[in-house]
Amino acid sequence: MKVFVLGIDSAEPELVFGKWYSELPTIKSLAEDGAWGKIASTVPPITCPSWVSGLTGLNPGHLGLYDLRYRKRGSYTEFGIVSSRMVSKPRVWDVLSGRGKKCGVVFVPVTYPPVPLNGFMVSSFLTPTTKSPFTYPRSLKEELFRIIGGEDRYIIDVYDYRRKDPRQLMEELRAKTEHDFKIIRYLLKKPWDFFMAVVMSIDRAQHTLWKFFDREHPRFVEDPELKDGLLELHKQIDEELAKTLELLPRDTAVIVVSDHGAKRMYFRINVNEILAEEGFLKLREKPRRVTSLREADEKGLIDWDKTQAFALGAYIAQVFINVEGREPRGCVKPGEEYERVREEVADGLRKVRGPSGEALNNVVYMKEDVYEGEKLDVMPDITVYFDNLHYGVNESLGHDSIYSLETAKGPDDSNHGEYGILVVYDPEGRVKGRLSGYRMEDLARLIMMLQGD
Amino acid sequence: MSEEKVAIYIPKSLYEKIKKQVEESGGEFKSVEDYIIFVLEELVKEEEEEEVYSPEEEEEIKKRLRALGYL
Numbered sequence: 001m002k003v004f005v006l007g008i009d010s011a012e013p014e015l016v017f018g019k020w021y022s023e024l025p026t027i028k029s030l031a032e033d034g035a036w037g038k039i040a041s042t043v044p045p046i047t048c049p050s051w052v053s054g055l056t057g058l059n060p061g062h063l064g065l066y067d068l069r070y071r072k073r074g075s076y077t078e079f080g081i082v083s084s085r086m087v088s089k090p091r092v093w094d095v096l097s098g099r100g101k102k103c104g105v106v107f108v109p110v111t112y113p114p115v116p117l118n119g120f121m122v123s124s125f126l127t128p129t130t131k132s133p134f135t136y137p138r139s140l141k142e143e144l145f146r147i148i149g150g151e152d153r154y155i156i157d158v159y160d161y162r163r164k165d166p167r168q169l170m171e172e173l174r175a176k177t178e179h180d181f182k183i184i185r186y187l188l189k190k191p192w193d194f195f196m197a198v199v200m201s202i203d204r205a206q207h208t209l210w211k212f213f214d215r216e217h218p219r220f221v222e223d224p225e226l227k228d229g230l231l232e233l234h235k236q237i238d239e240e241l242a243k244t245l246e247l248l249p250r251d252t253a254v255i256v257v258s259d260h261g262a263k264r265m266y267f268r269i270n271v272n273e274i275l276a277e278e279g280f281l282k283l284r285e286k287p288r289r290v291t292s293l294r295e296a297d298e299k300g301l302i303d304w305d306k307t308q309a310f311a312l313g314a315y316i317a318q319v320f321i322n323v324e325g326r327e328p329r330g331c332v333k334p335g336e337e338y339e340r341v342r343e344e345v346a347d348g349l350r351k352v353r354g355p356s357g358e359a360l361n362n363v364v365y366m367k368e369d370v371y372e373g374e375k376l377d378v379m380p381d382i383t384v385y386f387d388n389l390h391y392g393v394n395e396s397l398g399h400d401s402i403y404s405l406e407t408a409k410g411p412d413d414s415n416h417g418e419y420g421i422l423v424v425y426d427p428e429g430r431v432k433g434r435l436s437g438y439r440m441e442d443l444a445r446l447i448m449m450l451q452g453d
Numbered sequence: 454m455s456e457e458k459v460a461i462y463i464p465k466s467l468y469e470k471i472k473k474q475v476e477e478s479g480g481e482f483k484s485v486e487d488y489i490i491f492v493l494e495e496l497v498k499e500e501e502e503e504e505v506y507s508p509e510e511e512e513e514i515k516k517r518l519r520a521l522g523y524l
Contacts, residue, residue: 046523068523069515079524081514083505085495100470113505115495116481116488118474125517128510137479160520207522314523412522 001428002252003450006241007108007198009047010206011234011258011421013038020231026242027256027423034254034425037435039443043370043383044316045260045416048082050440051109051198054259055091057444062089064375066318068126071378074328076304077297081126084111092447093117093194101193101451106184108198109259119192122183125157125200147186148179155179158204162412166208170229173201174236181240188247194451205233206262210413217264217413253450254425257443261417268392268404268412269352271311271319271384276397278348280341282306287398296397304329309345309381313393315415318380319345326377342366342381349384355403360387389415426450463489 017036021028030036042050042060048068049060060066065086069079087110093103097118105111105121112123114136122144123134130151135141145151158172177199184197211217212226245254272293275281282303287296293310296302302310304322308331311319321342324330332341350364363385371379386393392415394404422438424431424446431450438446468485475482482488506514518524 068518079515080504081506081511081518085505116474116478116491126514128506128513132510137481139479139481157517159517162520162522204521 001450001452002192002249003194003255003447004248004252005194005196005255005257005447006244007051007196008202008237008256008258008421009109009198009200010203010260010262010416012206012261012263012417013419013421014261014263014417015230016234016421020234023231023235024238026238026245030254030256030425031423034423035431035433035435036421036423037438038419039257039422039435039438039440041260041416041418041420042440043365044313044318045389045418045420046315047109047203047259050259050420052087052091054257054440054443055093055108055196056087056089057092057441058089059372059441061371061376061379062373063087064373064378066379067312071312071320076302076310076328077294079294082110083126084113084115084123086110092444093119093121093196095448096194096451102191104187104190104192104195104197106187106195106197107180107200108196109200119194120187120190122187124198127156130154130156144183144186148182153179157200161204161208166212166226166229169205169208170226170233173205173233176204177201177233177236177240181244185244185247188244194447199237201233202230202237202258203262205230206414207412209233210262210264214264214413218266219413251427253427254423255443255446255450256421256423258420259440261419261421262414263389263417265392265412265415266387266390267355268394269317269386270394270396270399270402270404271313271317271349272395272397273399273402274348274352275309275311275319275345277402278345280307280309280345280348283397289398290396291398293395293397301397305331308332308341311393312380312395314395315392316389317349317382317384317386317393319349319382319384321345321381323381346382346384349382349386352386352402354387354391355401360391362386363388385418389417391415424450 042053049065053060072078072080093105096103103117103119107124109124112126114121114123121136127134155176158176161169180199209229211219211221212223284303285301307322309319309321311317321332322330323332332338346364350362354360365383367379367381471485475488
Protein backbone atom coordinates (compact mmCIF):
# COMPACT_ATOMS: atom_id res chain seq x y z
CA MET A 1 0.00 0.00 0.00
CA LYS A 2 1.18 3.52 -0.72
CA VAL A 3 1.94 5.65 2.35
CA PHE A 4 1.84 9.45 2.41
CA VAL A 5 3.20 11.26 5.48
CA LEU A 6 2.81 14.96 6.19
CA GLY A 7 4.97 16.18 9.03
CA ILE A 8 3.86 19.44 10.63
CA ASP A 9 6.86 20.39 12.72
CA SER A 10 5.86 21.49 16.23
CA ALA A 11 2.07 20.99 15.84
CA GLU A 12 0.67 20.93 19.39
CA PRO A 13 -2.03 18.35 20.30
CA GLU A 14 -3.82 20.70 22.73
CA LEU A 15 -4.39 23.12 19.86
CA VAL A 16 -4.90 20.73 16.94
CA PHE A 17 -7.12 18.21 18.77
CA GLY A 18 -8.48 20.74 21.29
CA LYS A 19 -9.01 24.46 20.87
CA TRP A 20 -8.85 24.48 17.05
CA TYR A 21 -10.06 20.98 16.14
CA SER A 22 -13.30 22.09 14.49
CA GLU A 23 -11.44 24.70 12.44
CA LEU A 24 -9.22 22.08 10.81
CA PRO A 25 -11.72 19.98 8.83
CA THR A 26 -9.18 17.99 6.82
CA ILE A 27 -7.20 16.79 9.81
CA LYS A 28 -10.44 16.23 11.73
CA SER A 29 -11.98 14.05 9.06
CA LEU A 30 -8.78 12.01 8.65
CA ALA A 31 -8.77 11.49 12.42
CA GLU A 32 -12.47 10.58 12.59
CA ASP A 33 -12.25 8.15 9.68
CA GLY A 34 -8.98 6.78 11.03
CA ALA A 35 -7.14 7.18 14.29
CA TRP A 36 -5.65 10.00 16.31
CA GLY A 37 -3.78 10.76 19.49
CA LYS A 38 -0.70 12.23 21.07
CA ILE A 39 2.74 10.92 20.23
CA ALA A 40 5.53 11.26 22.80
CA SER A 41 8.50 13.17 21.42
CA THR A 42 12.10 12.24 22.12
CA VAL A 43 14.15 13.61 24.99
CA PRO A 44 14.80 16.39 24.15
CA PRO A 45 11.66 17.32 22.14
CA ILE A 46 13.64 19.00 19.37
CA THR A 47 13.39 18.62 15.56
CA CYS A 48 16.69 16.72 15.74
CA PRO A 49 16.74 14.07 17.23
CA SER A 50 12.96 13.67 17.02
CA TRP A 51 12.47 13.21 13.25
CA VAL A 52 15.59 11.10 12.95
CA SER A 53 14.44 8.86 15.79
CA GLY A 54 11.00 8.58 14.23
CA LEU A 55 12.34 7.59 10.83
CA THR A 56 15.02 5.16 12.02
CA GLY A 57 12.78 3.76 14.75
CA LEU A 58 15.67 4.17 17.18
CA ASN A 59 16.29 5.85 20.49
CA PRO A 60 18.58 8.93 20.15
CA GLY A 61 21.25 7.02 22.10
CA HIS A 62 21.77 4.81 19.05
CA LEU A 63 22.24 7.88 16.91
CA GLY A 64 24.31 10.07 19.20
CA LEU A 65 22.08 13.04 18.38
CA TYR A 66 20.73 15.39 21.06
CA ASP A 67 20.23 18.67 19.19
CA LEU A 68 20.60 20.29 15.77
CA ARG A 69 24.22 20.81 16.71
CA TYR A 70 26.80 18.58 18.35
CA ARG A 71 29.96 19.07 20.34
CA LYS A 72 32.94 18.36 18.14
CA ARG A 73 35.20 15.63 19.44
CA GLY A 74 37.89 16.81 21.83
CA SER A 75 36.19 20.13 22.55
CA TYR A 76 33.73 21.53 25.03
CA THR A 77 32.08 24.28 23.06
CA GLU A 78 33.12 23.86 19.45
CA PHE A 79 29.88 22.96 17.72
CA GLY A 80 29.12 21.33 14.42
CA ILE A 81 25.76 21.27 12.66
CA VAL A 82 24.12 17.88 12.29
CA SER A 83 23.98 16.60 8.71
CA SER A 84 22.60 13.53 6.99
CA ARG A 85 26.10 12.01 7.14
CA MET A 86 25.79 11.77 10.92
CA VAL A 87 22.73 9.55 10.63
CA SER A 88 24.51 6.23 10.69
CA LYS A 89 21.37 4.09 10.73
CA PRO A 90 18.97 3.44 7.86
CA ARG A 91 15.85 5.55 7.71
CA VAL A 92 12.54 4.26 6.38
CA TRP A 93 13.36 5.31 2.80
CA ASP A 94 16.71 3.49 2.88
CA VAL A 95 14.97 0.26 3.80
CA LEU A 96 12.11 0.74 1.32
CA SER A 97 14.54 1.74 -1.46
CA GLY A 98 16.41 -1.49 -0.86
CA ARG A 99 13.15 -3.37 -1.39
CA GLY A 100 12.58 -1.70 -4.71
CA LYS A 101 9.95 0.78 -3.47
CA LYS A 102 9.98 4.29 -4.88
CA CYS A 103 10.42 6.97 -2.22
CA GLY A 104 9.84 10.71 -2.27
CA VAL A 105 11.45 12.59 0.65
CA VAL A 106 10.76 16.29 0.73
CA PHE A 107 11.91 18.88 3.30
CA VAL A 108 12.44 16.22 5.98
CA PRO A 109 14.87 17.62 8.57
CA VAL A 110 18.43 16.28 8.63
CA THR A 111 18.55 15.24 4.98
CA TYR A 112 21.31 17.61 3.88
CA PRO A 113 23.35 16.62 1.97
CA PRO A 114 20.77 14.43 0.20
CA VAL A 115 21.64 10.76 -0.14
CA PRO A 116 20.92 8.53 -3.12
CA LEU A 117 17.70 6.53 -2.83
CA ASN A 118 15.27 4.81 -5.12
CA GLY A 119 13.33 7.96 -5.83
CA PHE A 120 14.01 11.59 -5.06
CA MET A 121 14.95 13.80 -2.12
CA VAL A 122 14.76 17.53 -1.41
CA SER A 123 16.69 18.63 1.69
CA SER A 124 15.24 20.73 4.47
CA PHE A 125 16.13 23.95 6.29
CA LEU A 126 19.73 22.98 7.01
CA THR A 127 20.50 23.47 3.33
CA PRO A 128 23.19 26.19 3.26
CA THR A 129 22.10 28.10 0.13
CA THR A 130 20.19 27.57 -3.11
CA LYS A 131 23.60 27.03 -4.75
CA SER A 132 24.14 23.92 -2.60
CA PRO A 133 23.37 20.48 -4.06
CA PHE A 134 20.16 20.02 -2.04
CA THR A 135 18.31 17.53 -4.24
CA TYR A 136 18.72 13.94 -5.36
CA PRO A 137 19.04 13.56 -8.22
CA ARG A 138 20.94 16.80 -8.62
CA SER A 139 19.01 17.78 -11.74
CA LEU A 140 15.77 17.92 -9.71
CA LYS A 141 16.86 21.30 -8.30
CA GLU A 142 16.42 22.99 -11.67
CA GLU A 143 12.92 21.51 -12.00
CA LEU A 144 11.99 22.98 -8.62
CA PHE A 145 13.36 26.39 -9.51
CA ARG A 146 11.25 26.29 -12.65
CA ILE A 147 8.10 25.35 -10.73
CA ILE A 148 8.38 28.25 -8.31
CA GLY A 149 9.51 30.80 -10.86
CA GLY A 150 13.27 30.97 -10.49
CA GLU A 151 16.10 30.32 -8.06
CA ASP A 152 15.59 33.64 -6.30
CA ARG A 153 12.04 32.58 -5.40
CA TYR A 154 13.11 29.34 -3.77
CA ILE A 155 12.61 29.62 0.01
CA ILE A 156 14.82 27.44 2.22
CA ASP A 157 13.46 28.86 5.49
CA VAL A 158 12.11 32.07 7.02
CA TYR A 159 15.02 33.85 8.66
CA ASP A 160 15.56 36.44 11.35
CA TYR A 161 11.99 36.24 12.42
CA ARG A 162 12.51 37.74 15.83
CA ARG A 163 13.51 41.05 14.36
CA LYS A 164 10.58 41.19 11.99
CA ASP A 165 7.23 42.79 12.50
CA PRO A 166 4.83 39.94 13.32
CA ARG A 167 2.60 40.94 10.39
CA GLN A 168 5.48 40.69 7.96
CA LEU A 169 6.43 37.36 9.51
CA MET A 170 2.87 36.09 8.98
CA GLU A 171 3.09 37.03 5.32
CA GLU A 172 6.43 35.31 4.89
CA LEU A 173 5.24 32.14 6.62
CA ARG A 174 2.10 32.03 4.50
CA ALA A 175 4.24 32.38 1.40
CA LYS A 176 6.59 29.65 2.61
CA THR A 177 3.70 27.21 3.22
CA GLU A 178 2.26 27.96 -0.22
CA HIS A 179 5.71 27.47 -1.79
CA ASP A 180 6.23 24.17 0.01
CA PHE A 181 2.88 22.67 -0.99
CA LYS A 182 3.37 23.78 -4.57
CA ILE A 183 6.56 21.72 -4.63
CA ILE A 184 4.95 18.82 -2.73
CA ARG A 185 2.07 18.58 -5.19
CA TYR A 186 4.42 18.83 -8.14
CA LEU A 187 6.56 15.98 -6.82
CA LEU A 188 3.52 13.83 -6.00
CA LYS A 189 3.02 13.47 -9.74
CA LYS A 190 6.26 11.48 -9.99
CA PRO A 191 6.16 7.74 -9.22
CA TRP A 192 6.26 6.88 -5.50
CA ASP A 193 5.22 4.20 -3.01
CA PHE A 194 6.29 6.17 0.06
CA PHE A 195 6.12 9.96 0.14
CA MET A 196 6.97 12.12 3.11
CA ALA A 197 7.10 15.91 3.41
CA VAL A 198 7.63 18.14 6.45
CA VAL A 199 6.49 21.75 6.75
CA MET A 200 8.22 24.01 9.27
CA SER A 201 6.05 27.13 9.34
CA ILE A 202 4.13 26.30 12.54
CA ASP A 203 7.38 25.79 14.43
CA ARG A 204 8.67 29.13 13.22
CA ALA A 205 5.38 30.90 13.98
CA GLN A 206 4.83 29.66 17.50
CA HIS A 207 7.86 31.38 18.96
CA THR A 208 6.54 34.77 17.88
CA LEU A 209 2.77 34.53 17.53
CA TRP A 210 1.79 32.57 20.64
CA LYS A 211 1.33 35.64 22.84
CA PHE A 212 -1.45 37.02 20.63
CA PHE A 213 -3.97 34.23 21.22
CA ASP A 214 -3.11 32.90 24.67
CA ARG A 215 -4.70 35.10 27.33
CA GLU A 216 -2.84 33.25 30.05
CA HIS A 217 0.51 34.14 28.52
CA PRO A 218 2.39 36.57 30.80
CA ARG A 219 3.20 38.74 27.78
CA PHE A 220 -0.26 38.46 26.17
CA VAL A 221 -0.84 41.20 23.60
CA GLU A 222 -4.32 42.22 22.53
CA ASP A 223 -4.15 42.64 18.77
CA PRO A 224 -7.29 42.01 16.71
CA GLU A 225 -5.26 41.38 13.56
CA LEU A 226 -2.81 38.91 15.05
CA LYS A 227 -5.19 37.22 17.49
CA ASP A 228 -5.87 34.47 14.97
CA GLY A 229 -2.44 34.53 13.31
CA LEU A 230 -1.29 31.13 14.49
CA LEU A 231 -4.72 29.62 13.85
CA GLU A 232 -4.70 31.04 10.32
CA LEU A 233 -1.39 29.31 9.61
CA HIS A 234 -2.85 26.02 10.87
CA LYS A 235 -5.93 26.52 8.68
CA GLN A 236 -3.75 27.25 5.67
CA ILE A 237 -1.92 23.94 6.13
CA ASP A 238 -5.24 22.13 6.60
CA GLU A 239 -6.54 23.60 3.33
CA GLU A 240 -3.30 22.79 1.48
CA LEU A 241 -3.49 19.26 2.86
CA ALA A 242 -7.04 18.90 1.49
CA LYS A 243 -5.84 19.90 -1.97
CA THR A 244 -2.91 17.51 -1.67
CA LEU A 245 -5.06 14.54 -0.59
CA GLU A 246 -7.06 14.92 -3.80
CA LEU A 247 -3.95 13.89 -5.72
CA LEU A 248 -3.44 10.64 -3.80
CA PRO A 249 -4.66 7.31 -5.14
CA ARG A 250 -7.64 5.96 -3.17
CA ASP A 251 -5.74 3.17 -1.47
CA THR A 252 -3.13 5.45 0.12
CA ALA A 253 -2.54 5.37 3.86
CA VAL A 254 -2.08 8.87 5.28
CA ILE A 255 -0.18 9.92 8.38
CA VAL A 256 -0.13 13.45 9.76
CA VAL A 257 2.44 13.76 12.52
CA SER A 258 4.47 16.30 14.46
CA ASP A 259 7.85 15.76 16.07
CA HIS A 260 7.04 17.73 19.22
CA GLY A 261 4.45 20.20 20.44
CA ALA A 262 4.64 23.67 21.91
CA LYS A 263 3.66 25.44 25.11
CA ARG A 264 3.74 28.96 26.46
CA MET A 265 7.10 30.03 27.84
CA TYR A 266 7.40 32.19 30.92
CA PHE A 267 11.11 32.81 31.36
CA ARG A 268 14.45 31.36 30.52
CA ILE A 269 16.68 29.95 33.22
CA ASN A 270 20.35 30.91 32.94
CA VAL A 271 21.48 27.45 33.83
CA ASN A 272 25.25 27.97 33.70
CA GLU A 273 24.85 30.91 36.11
CA ILE A 274 23.30 28.45 38.56
CA LEU A 275 26.08 25.92 38.01
CA ALA A 276 28.67 28.69 38.54
CA GLU A 277 26.93 29.93 41.70
CA GLU A 278 26.86 26.44 43.12
CA GLY A 279 30.53 25.91 42.31
CA PHE A 280 30.14 23.21 39.66
CA LEU A 281 31.28 25.52 36.88
CA LYS A 282 34.50 27.39 37.76
CA LEU A 283 35.07 30.76 36.18
CA ARG A 284 38.49 32.43 36.20
CA GLU A 285 36.66 35.69 35.74
CA LYS A 286 32.96 36.51 35.60
CA PRO A 287 32.04 38.09 32.25
CA ARG A 288 30.79 41.67 32.65
CA ARG A 289 28.30 41.41 29.84
CA VAL A 290 26.22 38.55 28.47
CA THR A 291 28.69 36.19 26.81
CA SER A 292 27.99 32.96 25.00
CA LEU A 293 29.46 29.82 26.52
CA ARG A 294 31.57 29.44 23.39
CA GLU A 295 33.00 32.94 23.71
CA ALA A 296 33.67 32.48 27.43
CA ASP A 297 35.54 29.28 26.59
CA GLU A 298 37.54 30.92 23.79
CA LYS A 299 38.54 33.76 26.09
CA GLY A 300 39.78 31.27 28.65
CA LEU A 301 37.25 32.38 31.28
CA ILE A 302 36.32 28.81 32.20
CA ASP A 303 38.68 26.80 34.37
CA TRP A 304 37.97 23.37 32.93
CA ASP A 305 40.40 21.62 35.26
CA LYS A 306 38.14 22.55 38.17
CA THR A 307 34.78 22.48 36.41
CA GLN A 308 32.57 19.52 37.28
CA ALA A 309 29.55 20.31 35.14
CA PHE A 310 28.36 22.66 32.41
CA ALA A 311 25.13 22.96 30.46
CA LEU A 312 24.08 23.47 26.86
CA GLY A 313 20.67 24.26 25.49
CA ALA A 314 18.23 26.96 24.51
CA TYR A 315 14.93 25.36 25.36
CA ILE A 316 16.00 22.38 27.38
CA ALA A 317 19.01 22.15 29.74
CA GLN A 318 21.50 19.48 28.73
CA VAL A 319 24.13 19.03 31.40
CA PHE A 320 27.46 17.34 30.79
CA ILE A 321 29.57 16.15 33.69
CA ASN A 322 33.28 16.82 33.13
CA VAL A 323 34.26 13.16 33.29
CA GLU A 324 37.92 12.14 33.34
CA GLY A 325 38.88 10.13 30.27
CA ARG A 326 35.78 11.22 28.36
CA GLU A 327 36.10 14.99 28.33
CA PRO A 328 39.22 16.86 27.14
CA ARG A 329 40.14 18.08 30.64
CA GLY A 330 37.84 15.89 32.68
CA CYS A 331 38.22 16.03 36.46
CA VAL A 332 35.32 13.92 37.74
CA LYS A 333 36.30 10.27 38.15
CA PRO A 334 33.96 7.76 36.52
CA GLY A 335 31.97 5.56 38.90
CA GLU A 336 31.17 6.67 42.39
CA GLU A 337 32.38 10.28 42.07
CA TYR A 338 30.46 10.70 38.80
CA GLU A 339 27.27 9.38 40.39
CA ARG A 340 27.66 11.67 43.40
CA VAL A 341 28.44 14.83 41.41
CA ARG A 342 25.66 14.12 38.95
CA GLU A 343 23.14 13.60 41.77
CA GLU A 344 24.23 16.88 43.41
CA VAL A 345 23.89 18.81 40.15
CA ALA A 346 20.53 17.21 39.38
CA ASP A 347 19.30 17.95 42.88
CA GLY A 348 20.28 21.62 42.59
CA LEU A 349 18.50 22.02 39.27
CA ARG A 350 15.43 20.11 40.43
CA LYS A 351 14.99 22.69 43.22
CA VAL A 352 15.17 25.79 41.00
CA ARG A 353 12.21 28.05 41.76
CA GLY A 354 10.46 30.81 39.81
CA PRO A 355 11.33 34.51 40.15
CA SER A 356 8.78 35.03 42.96
CA GLY A 357 9.94 31.99 44.86
CA GLU A 358 7.17 29.78 43.51
CA ALA A 359 7.83 26.05 43.14
CA LEU A 360 8.32 24.84 39.57
CA ASN A 361 7.46 21.46 38.15
CA ASN A 362 11.03 20.68 37.04
CA VAL A 363 11.50 17.34 35.31
CA VAL A 364 14.97 15.82 35.52
CA TYR A 365 16.14 12.88 33.40
CA MET A 366 19.32 10.96 33.98
CA LYS A 367 21.02 9.72 30.82
CA GLU A 368 20.34 6.02 31.36
CA ASP A 369 16.64 6.65 32.17
CA VAL A 370 15.92 7.98 28.70
CA TYR A 371 18.70 6.82 26.40
CA GLU A 372 19.93 3.48 25.19
CA GLY A 373 22.35 2.54 22.47
CA GLU A 374 25.96 2.45 21.42
CA LYS A 375 26.39 6.22 21.39
CA LEU A 376 25.41 6.81 24.99
CA ASP A 377 28.82 8.32 25.61
CA VAL A 378 28.13 11.53 23.72
CA MET A 379 24.64 12.05 25.15
CA PRO A 380 24.05 14.63 27.95
CA ASP A 381 24.36 13.22 31.47
CA ILE A 382 21.33 15.12 32.74
CA THR A 383 18.41 16.68 30.86
CA VAL A 384 16.18 19.20 32.62
CA TYR A 385 12.77 20.48 31.55
CA PHE A 386 12.32 23.53 33.78
CA ASP A 387 8.69 23.78 34.87
CA ASN A 388 8.04 20.90 32.49
CA LEU A 389 9.07 23.09 29.54
CA HIS A 390 7.20 26.25 30.51
CA TYR A 391 10.65 27.71 31.19
CA GLY A 392 13.36 27.75 28.55
CA VAL A 393 17.10 27.93 29.05
CA ASN A 394 20.10 30.11 28.27
CA GLU A 395 23.59 28.65 28.27
CA SER A 396 25.31 32.06 28.17
CA LEU A 397 27.13 33.65 31.12
CA GLY A 398 27.34 37.20 32.48
CA HIS A 399 23.65 37.61 33.39
CA ASP A 400 22.69 39.58 36.52
CA SER A 401 20.11 37.02 37.47
CA ILE A 402 19.32 33.36 36.93
CA TYR A 403 16.17 34.41 35.06
CA SER A 404 15.98 36.06 31.67
CA LEU A 405 12.83 37.44 30.20
CA GLU A 406 14.10 38.78 26.93
CA THR A 407 17.51 37.62 25.93
CA ALA A 408 20.16 38.28 23.33
CA LYS A 409 18.17 35.76 21.31
CA GLY A 410 15.23 38.14 21.20
CA PRO A 411 11.71 37.65 22.53
CA ASP A 412 10.29 34.17 22.55
CA ASP A 413 6.74 33.22 23.39
CA SER A 414 6.83 29.48 23.39
CA ASN A 415 8.91 26.47 24.21
CA HIS A 416 8.66 22.99 22.75
CA GLY A 417 6.13 20.56 24.20
CA GLU A 418 6.82 16.92 25.00
CA TYR A 419 3.97 15.57 22.83
CA GLY A 420 3.26 15.86 19.13
CA ILE A 421 0.18 14.95 17.10
CA LEU A 422 -0.44 11.65 15.33
CA VAL A 423 -3.27 11.11 12.85
CA VAL A 424 -3.43 7.87 10.87
CA TYR A 425 -5.85 7.12 8.09
CA ASP A 426 -5.59 3.51 6.98
CA PRO A 427 -7.95 2.58 4.09
CA GLU A 428 -7.87 -1.01 5.35
CA GLY A 429 -8.89 0.07 8.83
CA ARG A 430 -6.03 -1.68 10.62
CA VAL A 431 -5.41 1.39 12.74
CA LYS A 432 -8.57 2.95 14.12
CA GLY A 433 -9.88 4.99 17.02
CA ARG A 434 -8.05 6.77 19.79
CA LEU A 435 -4.31 6.18 19.82
CA SER A 436 -2.35 6.11 23.03
CA GLY A 437 1.12 5.18 24.11
CA TYR A 438 2.75 6.02 20.77
CA ARG A 439 6.34 7.25 20.88
CA MET A 440 8.28 8.94 18.10
CA GLU A 441 10.38 5.80 17.62
CA ASP A 442 7.19 3.92 16.68
CA LEU A 443 6.73 6.02 13.54
CA ALA A 444 9.10 3.91 11.40
CA ARG A 445 7.31 0.69 12.37
CA LEU A 446 3.93 2.29 11.73
CA ILE A 447 5.00 3.34 8.23
CA MET A 448 6.41 -0.12 7.49
CA MET A 449 3.27 -1.81 8.78
CA LEU A 450 0.96 0.37 6.67
CA GLN A 451 3.22 -0.10 3.71
CA GLY A 452 2.61 -3.81 4.03
CA ASP A 453 5.70 -5.14 5.70
CA MET B 454 40.78 8.01 -9.74
CA SER B 455 44.15 6.61 -10.79
CA GLU B 456 44.41 4.50 -7.64
CA GLU B 457 45.12 0.81 -8.06
CA LYS B 458 41.89 -1.20 -8.20
CA VAL B 459 40.78 -4.72 -7.37
CA ALA B 460 37.95 -6.78 -8.85
CA ILE B 461 35.01 -7.91 -6.71
CA TYR B 462 32.18 -10.20 -7.75
CA ILE B 463 28.57 -9.29 -6.97
CA PRO B 464 25.37 -11.16 -7.87
CA LYS B 465 24.18 -10.37 -11.38
CA SER B 466 20.67 -9.54 -10.13
CA LEU B 467 22.09 -6.89 -7.80
CA TYR B 468 24.17 -5.52 -10.65
CA GLU B 469 21.05 -5.21 -12.79
CA LYS B 470 19.16 -3.43 -10.02
CA ILE B 471 21.99 -0.94 -9.55
CA LYS B 472 22.29 -0.45 -13.29
CA LYS B 473 18.63 0.54 -13.35
CA GLN B 474 19.15 3.05 -10.54
CA VAL B 475 22.18 4.49 -12.31
CA GLU B 476 20.08 5.00 -15.42
CA GLU B 477 17.37 6.70 -13.40
CA SER B 478 19.78 8.88 -11.44
CA GLY B 479 19.70 11.61 -14.07
CA GLY B 480 23.41 11.55 -14.74
CA GLU B 481 24.35 11.58 -11.04
CA PHE B 482 26.40 8.40 -11.55
CA LYS B 483 28.36 7.54 -14.65
CA SER B 484 28.46 3.79 -14.11
CA VAL B 485 27.58 0.96 -11.75
CA GLU B 486 31.16 1.08 -10.49
CA ASP B 487 30.80 4.79 -9.77
CA TYR B 488 27.62 4.09 -7.81
CA ILE B 489 29.08 1.23 -5.78
CA ILE B 490 32.18 3.23 -4.87
CA PHE B 491 30.01 6.13 -3.73
CA VAL B 492 27.76 3.95 -1.57
CA LEU B 493 30.65 2.06 -0.01
CA GLU B 494 32.57 5.25 0.73
CA GLU B 495 29.45 6.64 2.39
CA LEU B 496 29.22 3.51 4.51
CA VAL B 497 32.87 3.46 5.51
CA LYS B 498 33.05 7.11 6.47
CA GLU B 499 29.76 7.23 8.33
CA GLU B 500 31.36 6.89 11.72
CA GLU B 501 33.60 9.86 11.15
CA GLU B 502 32.45 13.36 11.94
CA GLU B 503 32.89 14.47 8.43
CA GLU B 504 32.81 18.18 7.67
CA VAL B 505 29.84 18.52 5.35
CA TYR B 506 29.58 22.27 5.59
CA SER B 507 32.35 24.66 4.67
CA PRO B 508 33.29 27.04 7.53
CA GLU B 509 31.30 29.82 5.81
CA GLU B 510 28.24 27.60 5.36
CA GLU B 511 28.47 26.44 8.95
CA GLU B 512 28.62 30.05 10.17
CA GLU B 513 25.62 30.94 8.00
CA ILE B 514 23.55 28.07 9.39
CA LYS B 515 24.60 28.85 12.95
CA LYS B 516 23.54 32.47 12.41
CA ARG B 517 20.13 31.25 11.26
CA LEU B 518 19.75 28.79 14.13
CA ARG B 519 20.72 31.54 16.56
CA ALA B 520 18.03 33.77 15.07
CA LEU B 521 15.59 30.88 15.47
CA GLY B 522 16.56 30.64 19.13
CA TYR B 523 18.11 27.20 18.90
CA LEU B 524 21.67 28.21 19.72
